[in-house]
Amino acid sequence: MIESKGHPNRLGLWGWLGGGRWGVERYLYTLHRLTGLGLLTYFLLHILVTSSRALGKAPWEQAMNAVTGPLFKLGEYLVFVAFAFHAINGIRLGIIELGFGVGPPIEPVYPYRTSLDVQRPLAVGVLLLAAIIVVMGTLNFWVLE
Amino acid sequence: MMRDQKLWTWHLAAGVVILFLLGLHMTVMHLNVTVPLKGLNPAGGHPIDWQNVIARGKIGAFALTYVVLLGAALFHGLYGLRNILFELNPASWLKRTVSIVLLLCGLALFSFGTWAAIAGFSLAKAM
Numbered sequence: 300m301i302e303s304k305g306h307p308n309r310l311g312l313w314g315w316l317g318g319g320r321w322g323v324e325r326y327l328y329t330l331h332r333l334t335g336l337g338l339l340t341y342f343l344l345h346i347l348v349t350s351s352r353a354l355g356k357a358p359w360e361q362a363m364n365a366v367t368g369p370l371f372k373l374g375e376y377l378v379f380v381a382f383a384f385h386a387i388n389g390i391r392l393g394i395i396e397l398g399f400g401v402g403p404p405i406e407p408v409y410p411y412r413t414s415l416d417v418q419r420p421l422a423v424g425v426l427l428l429a430a431i432i433v434v435m436g437t438l439n440f441w442v443l444e
Numbered sequence: 445m446m447r448d449q450k451l452w453t454w455h456l457a458a459g460v461v462i463l464f465l466l467g468l469h470m471t472v473m474h475l476n477v478t479v480p481l482k483g484l485n486p487a488g489g490h491p492i493d494w495q496n497v498i499a500r501g502k503i504g505a506f507a508l509t510y511v512v513l514l515g516a517a518l519f520h521g522l523y524g525l526r527n528i529l530f531e532l533n534p535a536s537w538l539k540r541t542v543s544i545v546l547l548l549c550g551l552a553l554f555s556f557g558t559w560a561a562i563a564g565f566s567l568a569k570a571m
Contacts, residue, residue: 311533332524332528335524338521339521339522339525343553346553346560350556350559352501352564353560353561353564355567359497379474382466386462386466389463393456396456435475436474436478438477440474444490
């Protein structure tokens with residue numbers, strides 16, 4: 300992370316909530332962080348629970364039975380939804396990080412244009428793709444399985 | 445290249461690795477009906493049924509993907525958490541402490557998870 304020397308982040312975590320004039324991309328940023336923190340929390344617990352596989356059938360089934368039930372299923376579904384969003388939005392962030400999809404540099408001539416207008420189709424595409432994966436997961440979790 | 449730039453580049457690279465390996469993991473575990481991969485759930489039923497766990501556990505490459513995914517996800521997740529915490533502008537001694545604690549947690553979980561993956565593979569091969 301680049302050190303911020305002259306402009307400290309005075310808003311802190313509250314700054315995540317303020318989309319302001321930055322629009323939907325700012326909320327995607329917030330959602331990316333929230334889903335990332337959720338996935339990390341789940342992942343750390345997942346390592347501990349699934350390691351029971353190394354001890355044999357009985358410990359494995361005991362561990363799996365301990366995390367069974369409607370509440371855990373809902374939690375697992377939310378993890379899947381968070382994964383779908385975080386993964387696909389991560390692709391968008393990678394594309395933008397590499398300088399693609401932001402349009403060429405332009406002169407700052409009034410009325411000023413923002414590269415966010417150029418990026419918007421990418422954000423919409425990301426949300427649609429994530430939605431398709433979520434629909435497939437929803438069918439798998441709640442209808443077909 | 446500055447140290448933080450290198451870490452950020454590794455963060456992105458780990459994200460690409462996770463995209464593929466966690467994508468495969470999620471497909472096997474949670475899209476088993478909509479996108480069935482029969483070879484990885486050969487016994488049918490639920491992917492967490494012991495027979496399926498053992499069948500996947502016998503595949504050496506699959507065990508290797510667990511270790512790679514574990515390392516990539518731990519680095520990506522813990523480095524992301526570190527960035528979020530650093531944005532709160534903690535004192536420099538606290539930054540150092542956070543970095544050391546996250547590094548130690550990451551190494552401990554990686555060691556434990558790698559042991560579990562190798563032990564699970566050995567157990568599956570013996571069955």
